[in-house]
Amino acid sequence: MSRFDDDMGESDAFEAAARPASARSLSAQAMAARPMPYLDGLNPEQRAAVEALEGPVLMLAGAGTGKTRALTARIAHLLLTGTARPNEILAVTFTNKAAREMKMRVASLMGQPVEGMPWLGTFHAICVKLLRRHAELAGLKSNFTILDTDDQVRLMKQLILAAEIDEKRWPARQLAGIIDGWKNRALTPDKLPAAEAGAFNHRGPELYAQYQTRLRELNAVDFGDLLLHMVTIFQAHPDLLAQYQRWFRYILVDEYQDTNVAQYLWLRLLAQEHSNICVVGDDDQSIYGWRGAEVGNILRFEKDFPGAKVVRLEQNYRSTVHILEAANGVIAHNRERLGKSLRSVGEEGARVRLIGHWDGEEEARWVGEEIEAMGRGTRGMDPVSPDGIAILVRASHQMRAFEDRFLTIGLPYRVIGGPRFYERLEIRDAMAYFRLVVSPDDDLAFERVVNTPKRGLGDKAQQVIQRMARSNGVSLVEGARLAVETGAIGGKGARELRGFVDGLARWRGLMLGGLRAVGPEADDDLLIEEGAVQDRLSHIELAEMILDESGYTAMWQNDKTPEAPGRLENLKELVKALEGFENLQGFLEHVSLIMDNESDDQEEKVTLMTLHAAKGLEFPAVFLPGWEDGLFPSQRAMDESGIKGLEEERRLAYVGITRAEEVCTISFASNRRVYGQWQSQMASRFVDELPAEHVEVLTPSGLHGHQNMSSSASPVAGMMQGSALHEAAARADVYNSPGWRRLQQNQARPGLRQPSEARNMTIDAEAISVFALGDRVFHQKFGYGAVIGIEGDKMEVAFDKAGEKKVVASYLVSADAADDVPF
Numbered sequence: 001m002s003r004f005d006d007d008m009g010e011s012d013a014f015e016a017a018a019r020p021a022s023a024r025s026l027s028a029q030a031m032a033a034r035p036m037p038y039l040d041g042l043n044p045e046q047r048a049a050v051e052a053l054e055g056p057v058l059m060l061a062g063a064g065t066g067k068t069r070a071l072t073a074r075i076a077h078l079l080l081t082g083t084a085r086p087n088e089i090l091a092v093t094f095t096n097k098a099a100r101e102m103k104m105r106v107a108s109l110m111g112q113p114v115e116g117m118p119w120l121g122t123f124h125a126i127c128v129k130l131l132r133r134h135a136e137l138a139g140l141k142s143n144f145t146i147l148d149t150d151d152q153v154r155l156m157k158q159l160i161l162a163a164e165i166d167e168k169r170w171p172a173r174q175l176a177g178i179i180d181g182w183k184n185r186a187l188t189p190d191k192l193p194a195a196e197a198g199a200f201n202h203r204g205p206e207l208y209a210q211y212q213t214r215l216r217e218l219n220a221v222d223f224g225d226l227l228l229h230m231v232t233i234f235q236a237h238p239d240l241l242a243q244y245q246r247w248f249r250y251i252l253v254d255e256y257q258d259t260n261v262a263q264y265l266w267l268r269l270l271a272q273e274h275s276n277i278c279v280v281g282d283d284d285q286s287i288y289g290w291r292g293a294e295v296g297n298i299l300r301f302e303k304d305f306p307g308a309k310v311v312r313l314e315q316n317y318r319s320t321v322h323i324l325e326a327a328n329g330v331i332a333h334n335r336e337r338l339g340k341s342l343r344s345v346g347e348e349g350a351r352v353r354l355i356g357h358w359d360g361e362e363e364a365r366w367v368g369e370e371i372e373a374m375g376r377g378t379r380g381m382d383p384v385s386p387d388g389i390a391i392l393v394r395a396s397h398q399m400r401a402f403e404d405r406f407l408t409i410g411l412p413y414r415v416i417g418g419p420r421f422y423e424r425l426e427i428r429d430a431m432a433y434f435r436l437v438v439s440p441d442d443d444l445a446f447e448r449v450v451n452t453p454k455r456g457l458g459d460k461a462q463q464v465i466q467r468m469a470r471s472n473g474v475s476l477v478e479g480a481r482l483a484v485e486t487g488a489i490g491g492k493g494a495r496e497l498r499g500f501v502d503g504l505a506r507w508r509g510l511m512l513g514g515l516r517a518v519g520p521e522a523d524d525d526l527l528i529e530e531g532a533v534q535d536r537l538s539h540i541e542l543a544e545m546i547l548d549e550s551g552y553t554a555m556w557q558n559d560k561t562p563e564a565p566g567r568l569e570n571l572k573e574l575v576k577a578l579e580g581f582e583n584l585q586g587f588l589e590h591v592s593l594i595m596d597n598e599s600d601d602q603e604e605k606v607t608l609m610t611l612h613a614a615k616g617l618e619f620p621a622v623f624l625p626g627w628e629d630g631l632f633p634s635q636r637a638m639d640e641s642g643i644k645g646l647e648e649e650r651r652l653a654y655v656g657i658t659r660a661e662e663v664c665t666i667s668f669a670s671n672r673r674v675y676g677q678w679q680s681q682m683a684s685r686f687v688d689e690l691p692a693e694h695v696e697v698l699t700p701s702g703l704h705g706h707q708n709m710s711s712s713a714s715p716v717a718g719m720m721q722g723s724a725l726h727e728a729a730a731r732a733d734v735y736n737s738p739g740w741r742r743l744q745q746n747q748a749r750p751g752l753r754q755p756s757e758a759r760n761m762t763i764d765a766e767a768i769s770v771f772a773l774g775d776r777v778f779h780q781k782f783g784y785g786a787v788i789g790i791e792g793d794k795m796e797v798a799f800d801k802a803g804e805k806k807v808v809a810s811y812l813v814s815a816d817a818a819d820d821v822p823f
Helices: 011-017 021-032 044-051 067-080 096-110 123-133 149-162 172-184 204-217 223-236 238-247 261-271 321-331 360-376 396-409 425-438 443-449 459-472 476-485 491-513 524-530 539-549 552-557 564-580 584-596 635-657 715-720 725-731 738-747
Strands: 057-061 089-093 120-122 250-253 277-281 309-313 352-359 389-393 413-415 606-610 619-624 660-674 677-680 695-697 776-779 783-791 794-799 803-808 812-814
Touching (some): 057 067, 067 089, 067 250, 067 277, 096 120, 120 123, 123 223, 149 172, 172 204, 172 261, 223 261, 250 261, 321 660, 360 396, 360 660, 396 564, 425 443, 425 584, 491 539, 539 552, 539 564, 539 584, 564 584, 619 635
Parallel strands (some): 089 120, 250 277, 352 660, 352 695, 389 606, 413 606
Antiparallel strands (some): 660 677, 776 783, 776 812, 783 794, 794 803
8 A cells, every 4th residue: 555645644543533433432422412503403304314423324405405504514413423533524525615615614513613624525626635645556656747628638639640530520629528428437448348449430449548548658637537546446455445444434425416427436435334424415406417427326325325314305495385396396207216395484475487489589578578677676576686587598509689688778697607698709700700701801800710710821821911911001801812812821721711811702792792692603793793693692691601601610510529519509599690680780780889888797687597507506586498399308418318318307497497586487489590490399398397286377469379269268277178388378368459360360371470380390491472472561670562572481572661672471461460460
């Protein structure tokens, strides 16, 4: 066994801890006789968990049930009763913040600073300490370096290059993710199962072994190694393991449902001798399967540790009765769970609010209005400050509609867990392309994207462009053109740069002429002056063309990192945002103005964040938008993991609902733009799992084109007749204007605008037209006009004031129905 570090100063204490319990029984009895006020404020279940000191204990703690209080009280109880000394307690958490909070709470309960608890910390912090003591058993020196993510990727790039693998097709970050997954499952290169042999183009196992060898040569580890090395050392050296089993007499684990396989094995090895392990967690809040967490760890705890005492903490101190009953109703549909039912100690409160909207923009407008009304206290409740309101989304790209709305109305907000939408890397890159097309003199935009994606233009080539532009007194775009024409830049870089510059010129010509090019080689002047192509090109189509032809979209499509799908979704959201503007220039001006109007950091702000980032937080009022099948539950999660993925999505819904203290609002949209086309959406299956008696439906009438309910029909009556909850939300009749009735009658005709008839069906060019040639129509933006051409769902309309335009039929209504339509 390796020697301990001299500066640790814990060897003597460890040996003292190994003495028989009888040698310390009198002191323990004396300490136990002291008053224990920290137990007085606990409910019966919490106290039972605190006082069960011997043997395995599973503290099944629901959301808002005071599990941190119970866990810290247990540590204080171990210390104040003399059952354990500080260095005999191993208490592990997932974050440094949680570890600090635990130590502070224990000190508060004991009425004195907690000294000598060296083994209270995160998994990684504790394993670093252990690994430095026994580094030679892993082929390392005790002063090993811990690599960060960038260093890992850089090392993997070297290995990929040496193996003559195309790094563009098989990027280093993808390999890093694969290897991290293996380490989370405690798989060393020599223990990889045969099923993993095909990873990373069948080279993954080989590169993993080379990576580990190279790490040892560098005397370095990555974060995954910290757990993996300690598991391997304990398995290979039972004498060393036995010593730590004696020294760590009591083990406590927070958030046990989030442990991965390596963490589980490490804990089980340490606890298998004495079984004095207390784990705290909630199987219903296991939502991190995508990063290695195994909900099965907590589900099989009683099998791993026979005779375990299971204590259910079900008394919730956070939310009202209706909110908890809604959460209980949803999570009860999961099969893989230990089972518990939260009960509130608070008031009945307001029912969970459910509302359906026509589309995502309408959803964002309504949420903005509700937040402002809550701030004024006009929703039958006391005023709620922006700091007490959160909008929790399933995917980050959903934030764009809310950010745009809040910026427009001047509602201050913050984004937690990531940058604001227009500050994201991919959005800034795309906006730089748009800026260059609108203003070729924008040198800052040119510098940002000239080599994004990679065009073989390194620092030297870009310096040549800079010199050429300065010496000729022109913009960098013109400097680049001159550099290519004069041969100042040659080779692949010259070809790529010429394509980039020509592309900018072509896109600008299309923007100015509004005409669609027939191909990359088309002559822009000819197109503009002679009208060689008569098909109009919208600024939305132009934006898509810029991102596609520049190679920027393909760059992220070929990127295999976990962030790439989200970046592509954000780019689609950016293009979607253009719909509300006349042209690219207007959009860019809008974004510049709203982003310049920053609020003071001290100002109260609404919180925007993903559901995953919200775990552990709570707010008086919570909005949960986008509850639509495919979006939430995520289609990708269901496709990749089947029932297991669906159940994790349902746990995410449970987490979202239980973040709310007083007001919880769930919403969905009947139509969303998906991959550039409008789709009719189905409400999430989780909506129908909400218990109807705890839900209030707020939806305006006509969402799905139903006319069979009178204005007196109530949502509850609809539910009593057997309608699904989301159908009730779709049919709720709040207003019934003559214009709206005429619009509904028009929608009853065969055609495009029948989302209730064609849910999840893409609206495409093959759809039957609602209108005929010569029909008078109305468009909210362009006014009245007559249909002069029909192509599937696209109408060519001669507007009275705006001229001839091509518009999608779903944006038109009959002129007769236009007067009273409540747009």
